Amino acid sequence: xxxxxxxxxxxxxxxxxxxxxxxxxxxxxxxxxxxxxxxxxxxxxxxxxxxxxxxxxxxxxxxxxxxxxxxxxxxxxxxxxxxxxxxxxxxxxxxxxxxxxxxxxxxxxxxxxxxxxxxxxxxxxxxxxxxxxxxxxxxxxxxxxxxxxxxxxxxxxxxxxxxxxxxxxxxxxxxxxxxxxxxxxxxxxxxxxxxxxxxxxxxxxxxxxxxxxxxxxxxxxxxxxxxxxxxxxxxxxxxxxxxxxxxxxxxxxxxxxxxxxxxxxxxxxxxxxxxxx
Amino acid sequence: xxxxxxxxxxxxxxxxxxxxxxxxxxxxxxxxxxxxxxxxxxxxxxxxxxxxxxxxxxxxxxxxxxxxxxxxxxxxxxxxxxxxxxxxxxxxxxxxxxxxxxxxxxxxxxxxxxxxxxxxxxxxxxxxxxxxxxxxxxxxxxxxxxxxxxxxxxxxxxxxxxxxxxxxxxxxxxxxxxxxxxxxxxxxxxxxxxxxxxxxxxxxxxxxxxxxxxxxxxxxxxxxxxxxxxxxxxxxxxxxxxxxxxxxxxxxxxxxxxxxxxxxxxxxxxxxxxxxxxxxxxxxxxxx
Numbered sequence: 001x002x003x004x005x006x007x008x009x010x011x012x013x014x015x016x017x018x019x020x021x022x023x024x025x026x027x028x029x030x031x032x033x034x035x036x037x038x039x040x041x042x043x044x045x046x047x048x049x050x051x052x053x054x055x056x057x058x059x060x061x062x063x064x065x066x067x068x069x070x071x072x073x074x075x076x077x078x079x080x081x082x083x084x085x086x087x088x089x090x091x092x093x094x095x096x097x098x099x100x101x102x103x104x105x106x107x108x109x110x111x112x113x114x115x116x117x118x119x120x121x122x123x124x125x126x127x128x129x130x131x132x133x134x135x136x137x138x139x140x141x142x143x144x145x146x147x148x149x150x151x152x153x154x155x156x157x158x159x160x161x162x163x164x165x166x167x168x169x170x171x172x173x174x175x176x177x178x179x180x181x182x183x184x185x186x187x188x189x190x191x192x193x194x195x196x197x198x199x200x201x202x203x204x205x206x207x208x209x210x211x212x213x214x215x216x217x218x219x220x221x222x223x224x225x226x227x228x229x230x231x232x233x234x235x236x237x238x239x240x241x242x243x244x245x246x247x248x249x250x251x252x253x254x255x256x257x258x259x260x261x262x263x264x265x266x267x268x269x270x271x272x273x274x275x276x277x
Numbered sequence: 278x279x280x281x282x283x284x285x286x287x288x289x290x291x292x293x294x295x296x297x298x299x300x301x302x303x304x305x306x307x308x309x310x311x312x313x314x315x316x317x318x319x320x321x322x323x324x325x326x327x328x329x330x331x332x333x334x335x336x337x338x339x340x341x342x343x344x345x346x347x348x349x350x351x352x353x354x355x356x357x358x359x360x361x362x363x364x365x366x367x368x369x370x371x372x373x374x375x376x377x378x379x380x381x382x383x384x385x386x387x388x389x390x391x392x393x394x395x396x397x398x399x400x401x402x403x404x405x406x407x408x409x410x411x412x413x414x415x416x417x418x419x420x421x422x423x424x425x426x427x428x429x430x431x432x433x434x435x436x437x438x439x440x441x442x443x444x445x446x447x448x449x450x451x452x453x454x455x456x457x458x459x460x461x462x463x464x465x466x467x468x469x470x471x472x473x474x475x476x477x478x479x480x481x482x483x484x485x486x487x488x489x490x491x492x493x494x495x496x497x498x499x500x501x502x503x504x505x506x507x508x509x510x511x512x513x514x515x516x517x518x519x520x521x522x523x524x525x526x527x528x529x530x531x532x533x534x535x536x537x538x539x540x541x542x543x544x545x546x547x548x549x550x551x552x553x554x555x556x557x558x559x560x561x562x563x564x565x
Contacts, residue, residue, distance in 0.1 A: 075462055095464040107455040110554035111477050124463045124473070156554055 025050035026210045027074065027178050032083030033235075034069050043069040045235035047083070051178060051210050056201075058213040058221035059229040059238075060267065066236020067214045068182070074212065075101050075180055088177045097125055100176030102184045106163035108155035108170075115139065115151040118169045125174075134173060141169040144203060161192045168203060179204070179211040186215070194252055197224055201250055218264050218271075223250050230270050240270050338524040343531075346524040350532060360513065367510040368536055370426050370498040374433025375540065378490055382438040383483075386445020390479075391471060400446075407439045412500050419505040429501030429509065436497035437490035444486020448479020481555045484548040491544050495537040 027050065034044040043066045051057050059067050072078040073085060076092045076099060085092045087099065108117045116131075118138040123131035135151075142148050145165040155163060164185060171179060184200070185193040201224060204211050215221050221228045222244055230240040244263060246254055254260050306314070320340045326332060327339040334342075353360040385403065388395035415432050422428040452475050460470045502511025510533055517525040548555075 077458070077461055095462050097464065099462065101459075101462045103455050103458065105453075105455045107453075107459050109456075109474070109477065120473075121463045124460070124465045124469055154554060 024053070026053045026088060027051040027212070028084075028086045029074070030084045030086075032070075032073060032080045032085060034066070034073060034078070035081045042235040044073070044080070045237045047236070047238055049229060049238065049241075051212055052226075053210055054208045055226045056204060056211045056213070056224055057227045057229065058215055058225040059231055060215055060218060060221045060271070061231030061236070062233060062271065063216060065231045065233035067231055069236065070231075071180055071182055071212075071214050074178075075099055097121070097174045098177040099180060100171035100174060100178070101180045102164075102167055102171045102182065104183045104187050106155075106160075106167040108158070108163055108166055110155050113152045113154055114142070114147070114158070114166050117155065117166060118142070118173055121170060121174050138169060138173060141172055142166075144172075144206065145169055145199065160188050161196055164188065164196060165199070168200070172203075172207065172209075177210065179209050181211060181213040183215055184213075185220075186217070193220075194255075198250070198252060200224065201248075205249065218267050219255065222246075222260065222263050222267070223252075223255060228267060230267060232271075240267075242267060242270075335521050335523060338527065342524040343527045346528040347531065350525070350528045354532065360510075363508055363510045363513050364532070364536070366426060366508055367498055367502070367533070370429040370433055370501070370509060371494055371536065371540060373426075373430045374494045374498055375437060375491065377430065377434035378437035378441055378494060379487070381434065382441025382486070382490070383445050385438070386442045386483075386486075387449065387471075389442060390446035390449030391475075396446075403439065403442060411436050411497075415501055415504040418501065424506050426507065426509070428505050429498050429507065432501040433494045433497030437494040440486040440489035440493065441483070442486075444483045444489075445479065447486075448482030449475050450479075451475075451482055452478040480552045481548075484544065484552060487544045487548075488541060491540045492537065495533075495540070499533070 029047055029049050032044060032047040033042075035042050047070060049057070049059075059070065061067050069078065073080050074092070076095045079093075087096070092099075108114070109120070112120065115135055115138050118141065119131040119134050122134050139148070139151060142150060145168050147162060147165050147169070150158070150162070150166075155166070158166065167184075181200075185196045188196060197220060200211075203209070213221065213224060223246075225244050228242045228244060229238045230242065231237065232239045242263070246260065246263075323337075324340050327334065327337055350360060354364060385395075385399065389400050389403065390396075412432070414435060415428075418428040418431045418435075422431055449471075456474055456478065457470070460474055465473070498509070499511040499514075501507075502509045503515055506512060510529060514526055514529045514533075517523075517529060
């Protein structure tokens with residue numbers, strides 16, 4: 001099969017080689033394809049992408065374009081059919097402690113206090129004693145996300161936004177090399193969601209985190225990311241990598257600027273074109 | 278609309294709007310008053326029916342006769358006479374039966390809920406056995422285990438096992454996809470996923486099964502005594518009934534129901550202690 005290179009906008013093309021030179025990619029996918037033989041579904045086709053250290057990238061596409069599959073492959077939950085998946089110099093062959101993940105639902109367990117929920121990944125991997133030793137680190141993370149004082153509160157008493165903040169702490173406690181975010185705030189109301197996106201930016205800058213966001217909101221992808229990958233369905237492939245040249249830190253005011261609107265419109269045009277082909 | 282417009286908008290509702298919610302008088306009675314009132318009404322109706330002389334006193338004793346017999350049986354129990362020994366035998370049957378059902382039911386529930394083999398191969402047989410009238414097995418248990426308490430324990434456990442299997446298996450299926458995915462990403466093994474996530478998530482289901490079992494185990498023990506003799510409380514009931522001593526039958530049943538109630542209360546209390554988060558969730562769902 002002919003190997004398709006993702007088209008790049010002039011801005012992205014200009015930016016990518018320089019970022020590649022400045023900082024080596026933390027996460028690199030080359031020619032990743034996924035076919036579900038049993039259902040005969042070609043979910044992903046020849047995906048190339050790389051996440052530079054400390055960068056924020058997003059992938060956007062209509063539902064069913066394979067972005068969930070892509071994320072599962074990157075999380076080590078599903079093996080690719082073809083291609084190489086390399087995180088921090090080592091191929092991803094299963095779940096790893098240097099991969100942090102966050103979902104649409106906070107999924108805190110109601111029989112554990114907030115802090116016990118946060119150290120759960122440590123407890124699973126290193127046991128109860130190691131988890132208790134990390135309580136101080138967990139408290140610091142709670143402070144980082146603005147939840148100080150909620151250590152011993154049960155999740156029932158947290159609001160949706162607070163629960164997602166706790167989920168951020170649980171993701172960060174293992175000090176992962178990459179953060180995989182699967183529509184993390186899409187279950188929240190619009191106002192909370194915008195606010196949490198800004199919080200996420202602040203936390204990522206503070207932690208110098210390398211983040212990868214899956215979303216179906218163009219605005220969300222643009223306001224958070226340095227690079228937005230546009231995906232088209234059947235088979236899922238990256239049709240464009242758009243670099244976002246808005247200055248950091250991003251603010252909610254930028255949402256109403258003409259430049260922001262133009263970027264969003266350009267991505268929407270690209271998506272529409274692909275969706276109805 | 279801006280603020281100036283809001284301020285200048287003519288205000289039609291000057292008086293406070295008072296909204297009176299209509300509550301039927303019968304729903305506004307306090308719980309304790311309602312319960313006691315219903316009990317008094319029931320006893321009064323019962324007394325009235327027996328005084329009418331349409332029903333033979335042998336078939337239906339008056340509430341007063343039953344109340345008197347309650348004191349007789351109560352005295353017998355409190356002074357540690359033969360009835361206390363009989364009650365103790367029945368209590369032992371219930372406790373052993375419940376413990377046995379819990380051990381077997383929980384183990385089978387984990388096999389059915391956790392393994393594909395259990396769900397494919399074991400579950401169909403369990404469903405088939407569950408649909409049988411289990412009380413009909415009593416004579417077999419007596420034949421196998423004799424007239425002592427073992428046969429009653431077996432029948433009680435036999436009846437109580439199935440709701441526990443169902444509760445455990447349903448509980449293990451209660452965890453949602455997000456929780457399963459989260460545990461996978463954390464690199465949790467099967468055992469960790471079971472112990473740290475699936476079992477705690479399923480506890481409310483397990484306790485529902487335990488409550489049904491606590492009722493069934495009582496029925497099993499008494500049925501076993503009816504059909505297999507012995508020296509338990511069920512035997513006392515059977516003898517009293519054969520002597521047409523209906524007030525005694527009534528009072529024995531009432532004392533026996535206290536045992537069943539105590540077991541049910543113990544399960545409920547344990548549930549509140551161990552599943553402390555669940556009530557809060559139900560309340561939150563009701564509010565939301």
